[in-house]
Amino acid sequence: MAPSAAPVLEVHDVVKTYGGIHALNGVSLELLPGEVHCLAGENGSGKSTLIKIISGVEKPDSGTVVINGRTHRHLTTGDAIRSGIQVIYQDFSLFPNLSAAENIAMLSELADRRRISSRSRIRAAARRVVEDLGLRLDLDADVADLTVADRQLIAICRALVNDAKVLIMDEPTTALTHTEVERLFTIVRRLQERGVAVMFVSHKLDEVLEISQRVTVLRNGAQVASGAAADHTPRTIAKAMTGREVSDERLVGEVPPDAPVLLELDRLGRAGGFSDVSFALRAGEILGITGLLGSGRSEIAEAIFGIHPADSGTIRVAGTERRIRSIRDAVHAGIGYVPEDRLTQGLFLDVSIADNMIAASLDSYRARGGLLDRRRVRDSIADLFRRLRIQAPNVGAMVRSLSGGNAQRVVLAKWLDRKPAVLVLNGPTVGVDIGSKEEIIAILREQAAAGMGVIIISDDIPELVTACHRILIVHEGRVVSELTGDEVDAHEIQRRMAA
Amino acid sequence: MSGRLSRLRGPNNEGLLVAVILVVVVAMALSSPAFFTAGTFFALVRSSMVPLIFALGVLMVLISGGIDVSFPAIAIFAAYSTVKWVIGAGADPGPWVIIAIAMLVGAVLGLVNGVVIARFRLPTLIVTLGTQSIFKGVLISYIGSVYISAADLPDSVNALAGSHLLDVSGGGYLHFMIVPVVVVAVLVALLLSRTIFGRSIYAIGGDTEAARRVGIDVVRTQVWLYVLVGALAAFGGMLYVILGRNANPQSIVGTELDIIAAVVLGGASIFGGRGSVLGTVLGVVLVQLINNNLVLLGIPSTWQRAAVGILLLLGVGAQALGARRPNGHSVDVEPPLEREEVAA
Ligand SMILES: Nc1ncnc2c1ncn2[C@@H]1O[C@H](COP(=O)(O)OP(=O)(O)OP(=O)(O)O)[C@@H](O)[C@H]1O
Ligand SMILES: [Mg+2]
Numbered sequence: 151m152a153p154s155a156a157p158v159l160e161v162h163d164v165v166k167t168y169g170g171i172h173a174l175n176g177v178s179l180e181l182l183p184g185e186v187h188c189l190a191g192e193n194g195s196g197k198s199t200l201i202k203i204i205s206g207v208e209k210p211d212s213g214t215v216v217i218n219g220r221t222h223r224h225l226t227t228g229d230a231i232r233s234g235i236q237v238i239y240q241d242f243s244l245f246p247n248l249s250a251a252e253n254i255a256m257l258s259e260l261a262d263r264r265r266i267s268s269r270s271r272i273r274a275a276a277r278r279v280v281e282d283l284g285l286r287l288d289l290d291a292d293v294a295d296l297t298v299a300d301r302q303l304i305a306i307c308r309a310l311v312n313d314a315k316v317l318i319m320d321e322p323t324t325a326l327t328h329t330e331v332e333r334l335f336t337i338v339r340r341l342q343e344r345g346v347a348v349m350f351v352s353h354k355l356d357e358v359l360e361i362s363q364r365v366t367v368l369r370n371g372a373q374v375a376s377g378a379a380a381d382h383t384p385r386t387i388a389k390a391m392t393g394r395e396v397s398d399e400r401l402v403g404e405v406p407p408d409a410p411v412l413l414e415l416d417r418l419g420r421a422g423g424f425s426d427v428s429f430a431l432r433a434g435e436i437l438g439i440t441g442l443l444g445s446g447r448s449e450i451a452e453a454i455f456g457i458h459p460a461d462s463g464t465i466r467v468a469g470t471e472r473r474i475r476s477i478r479d480a481v482h483a484g485i486g487y488v489p490e491d492r493l494t495q496g497l498f499l500d501v502s503i504a505d506n507m508i509a510a511s512l513d514s515y516r517a518r519g520g521l522l523d524r525r526r527v528r529d530s531i532a533d534l535f536r537r538l539r540i541q542a543p544n545v546g547a548m549v550r551s552l553s554g555g556n557a558q559r560v561v562l563a564k565w566l567d568r569k570p571a572v573l574v575l576n577g578p579t580v581g582v583d584i585g586s587k588e589e590i591i592a593i594l595r596e597q598a599a600a601g602m603g604v605i606i607i608s609d610d611i612p613e614l615v616t617a618c619h620r621i622l623i624v625h626e627g628r629v630v631s632e633l634t635g636d637e638v639d640a641h642e643i644q645r646r647m648a649a
Numbered sequence: 650m651s652g653r654l655s656r657l658r659g660p661n662n663e664g665l666l667v668a669v670i671l672v673v674v675v676a677m678a679l680s681s682p683a684f685f686t687a688g689t690f691f692a693l694v695r696s697s698m699v700p701l702i703f704a705l706g707v708l709m710v711l712i713s714g715g716i717d718v719s720f721p722a723i724a725i726f727a728a729y730s731t732v733k734w735v736i737g738a739g740a741d742p743g744p745w746v747i748i749a750i751a752m753l754v755g756a757v758l759g760l761v762n763g764v765v766i767a768r769f770r771l772p773t774l775i776v777t778l779g780t781q782s783i784f785k786g787v788l789i790s791y792i793g794s795v796y797i798s799a800a801d802l803p804d805s806v807n808a809l810a811g812s813h814l815l816d817v818s819g820g821g822y823l824h825f826m827i828v829p830v831v832v833v834a835v836l837v838a839l840l841l842s843r844t845i846f847g848r849s850i851y852a853i854g855g856d857t858e859a860a861r862r863v864g865i866d867v868v869r870t871q872v873w874l875y876v877l878v879g880a881l882a883a884f885g886g887m888l889y890v891i892l893g894r895n896a897n898p899q900s901i902v903g904t905e906l907d908i909i910a911a912v913v914l915g916g917a918s919i920f921g922g923r924g925s926v927l928g929t930v931l932g933v934v935l936v937q938l939i940n941n942n943l944v945l946l947g948i949p950s951t952w953q954r955a956a957v958g959i960l961l962l963l964g965v966g967a968q969a970l971g972a973r974r975p976n977g978h979s980v981d982v983e984p985p986l987e988r989e990e991v992a993a
Binding site: 205207226227228231232237239243244245246247248252256257259260261264265266267268308 | 842843844845846847848849851852854855856858859860861862863864865866918921922923
């Protein structure tokens with residue numbers, strides 16, 4: 151169906167402030183049936199806030215939301231859902247204590263205003279979407295026991311369980327593999343043919359341009375660009391977002407040949423995860439590990455950090471063999487780990503930025519008598535806050551109030567504050583905007599230059615190419631390929647991964 | 650933990666509880682032949698009835714992510730004021746009408762809790778601590794502080810108090826009120842597992858903000874929940890009056906921690922979102938078993954409370970272990986570390 155004239159959703163002059171911060175400063179946009187509209191913007195530019203206003207989660211200070219020609223003054227989440235608006239929230243908003251099936255189907259049960267909950271109906275509804283998407287999910291498992299990727303898939307399924315007229319997706323692909331993203335896009339195109347209007351938020355600009363017809367760019371809560379996707383390239387969008395040229399140039403120096411080896415894995419293995427993994431990481435080096443989801447790339451990292459310890463082989467840190475059976479062992483050995491799922495694993499959401507930053511390193515601030523050296527604590531918090539350019543009114547703000555990308559910087563700050571010898575990062579720039587990504591990589595380079603060993607686990611190939619001296623490709627639990635120097639190139643990596 | 654073991658343990662530790670109860674029963678039976686009689690069993694049932702009704706209310710509140718300490722005050726307020734009013738009016742509308750009136754009174758008191766908690770988003774513990782004192786104060790100062798004995802209770806109540814479902818020769822009987830108690834337990838179980846209202850309570854306990862986002866009317870659900878829990882507490886209060894054949898405005902209040910302990914022991918999470926009626930029944934039975942029969946094991950009765958306390962710690966400990974069970978995924982990786990670190 152070609153986009154017809156009457157918009158299904160209009161937003162007029164929406165303003166939203168939190169305390170003193172203008173999250174949205176008079177934003178207007180409209181969504182036509184059958185179009186995919188991309189919303190782009192740096193971390194904290196107001197994308198999620200706009201979405202929450204459209205779905206009735208937040209009330210705007212001023213401005214209106216019009217759905218199907220009806221102006222809503224006091225839109226509730228229930229109204230929005232019954233008007234056909236479905237949202238995949240950035241934080242998934244799932245129920246950890248309920249089964250996958252119930253998470254998927256509860257929304258439609260509520261929208262139908264049912265009173266009796268039927269397990270068979272719930273299962274049938276959930277299975278229908280899951281099969282539609284061609285997924286394999288354990289529908290009976292509690293969501294708390296699932297991986298991040300599975301949770302994201304469940305959030306997607308939930309948004310598709312009802313026949314939506316408007317589908318809004320706030321970074322729906324952060325934890326997904328390439329094939330899953332392709333499947334999602336197939337579904338999106340199918341919905342589009344049925345006349346569903348789709349709003350899509352992502353920091354992966356190639357992805358955005360592949361799927362969308364129109365692009366709106368926000369910067370600091372204001373609309374700075376809006377137009378046909380065909381008129382844009384990742385570069386022009388990045389420029390509109392940041393107001394400057396952004397580079398993703400490969401910038402890696404030489405690792406000094408006499409740099410000491412910080413971490414050495416010798417035939418490390420874990421039954422069911424990976425086997426025979428050996429490599430050495432030197433001070434100042436940034437090593438990339440990539441592979442498809444399920445290849446064992448995350449498992450290697452989790453073994454190094456003692457989350458799921460290895461059951462064969464050895465780990466040496468700075469020349470001494472270390473038995474890493476727990477996270478505690480790893481931390482004592484001088485290893486830091488930034489996990490995949492920043493929102494639920496890395497942070498205390500209802501605690502201030504400052505407290506989160508120093509949570510992992512309190513020990514090092516012990517003054518005489520076991521008390522905290524407050525002055526030093528304050529100084530390093532201020533330093534990290536500035537260096538990582540975290541956007542928040544002050545360090546006392548709760549992490550929950552941060553935008554996704556800024557929360558990610560807090561996780562990073564927390565580990566940098568521990569000054570580990572080796573820092574392992576799993577998807578360090580997932581959900582981080584293109585400008586901040588550049589900055590985070592610059593920070594990692596800086597840390598490496600100062601003598602840290604850095605391992606980046608990622609499926610963002612351009613990012614690996616930009617940052618890493620060396621890249622290992624993992625396939626079915628084994629390191630199948632190693633690229634160094636000039637071999638590190640996006641096409642070459644893709645070629646070897648496909649092989 | 651192996652898959653089969655964790656399945657036996659049940660989603661809320663029910664399996665573990667059954668095992669503990671069996672161990673206690675066997676220990677008691679071995680140490681005292683007097684234990685294994687119908688009389689002991691019926692006494693256990695009888696002493697579990699009132700706590701179970703209260704526990705069901707506490708269970709629902711815990712699942713929703715709250716904690717309620719006002720139910721004993723609601724129970725005695727509703728029961729005492731209803732009985733006193735009926736006696737004063739000189740009427741005897743029959744026990745079921747009296748129970749219904751009391752439940753209405755309880756519902757109104759629950760509404761007070763619900764409105765304050767849901768509309769003003771205040772912490773449930775603080776609110777119910779406050780309302781508990783208010784309800785108790787109003788009861789004693791405005792409604793009455795006089796003990797009502799069996800002689801003054803309406804005849805129909807006394808008649809119900811003496812009705813047995815089953816008599817066993819050689820002592821012991823099963824009280825008739827077990828019937829409505831079982832019915833209520835089954836209804837609560839169905840409400841929690843088979844209605845959208847019940848599932849919404851789990852959802853709210855799991856993540857209140859997410860509940861709002863899928864279109865659950867959180868305020869309305871919470872208000873109704875507390876109304877229901879108020880009515881349930883009132884039923885427990887009437888049950889107490891009927892079984893004890895007296896109405897004492899000073900009674901019941903003070904038992905809240907034992908009840909909450911039994912529910913937590915029954916696998917309900919103090920953080921909300923988890924709990925089952927089956928587990929709660931088992932938790933109540935275990936606590937009563939200990940309260941009634943610890944002497945049989947040669948342990949002085951002064952140790953009763955300590956024993957309940959130890960059980961509670963074990964129950965919460967089992968929950969914490971369950972939350973940390975390795976499941977092959979990278980879920981909750983960091984919090985344990987950080988807790989250690991912060992404590993260090
Ligand atoms: N509940 C809240 N309390 C206070 N400030 C908030 C709250 N929610 C959002 N903000 C602020 O509003 C601004 C916009 O945040 P928003 O989450 O909309 O950003 P975003 O564009 O979605 O970013 P990201 O790409 O990182 O997800 C940020 O500065 C954020 O700190
Ligand atoms: Mg966002």
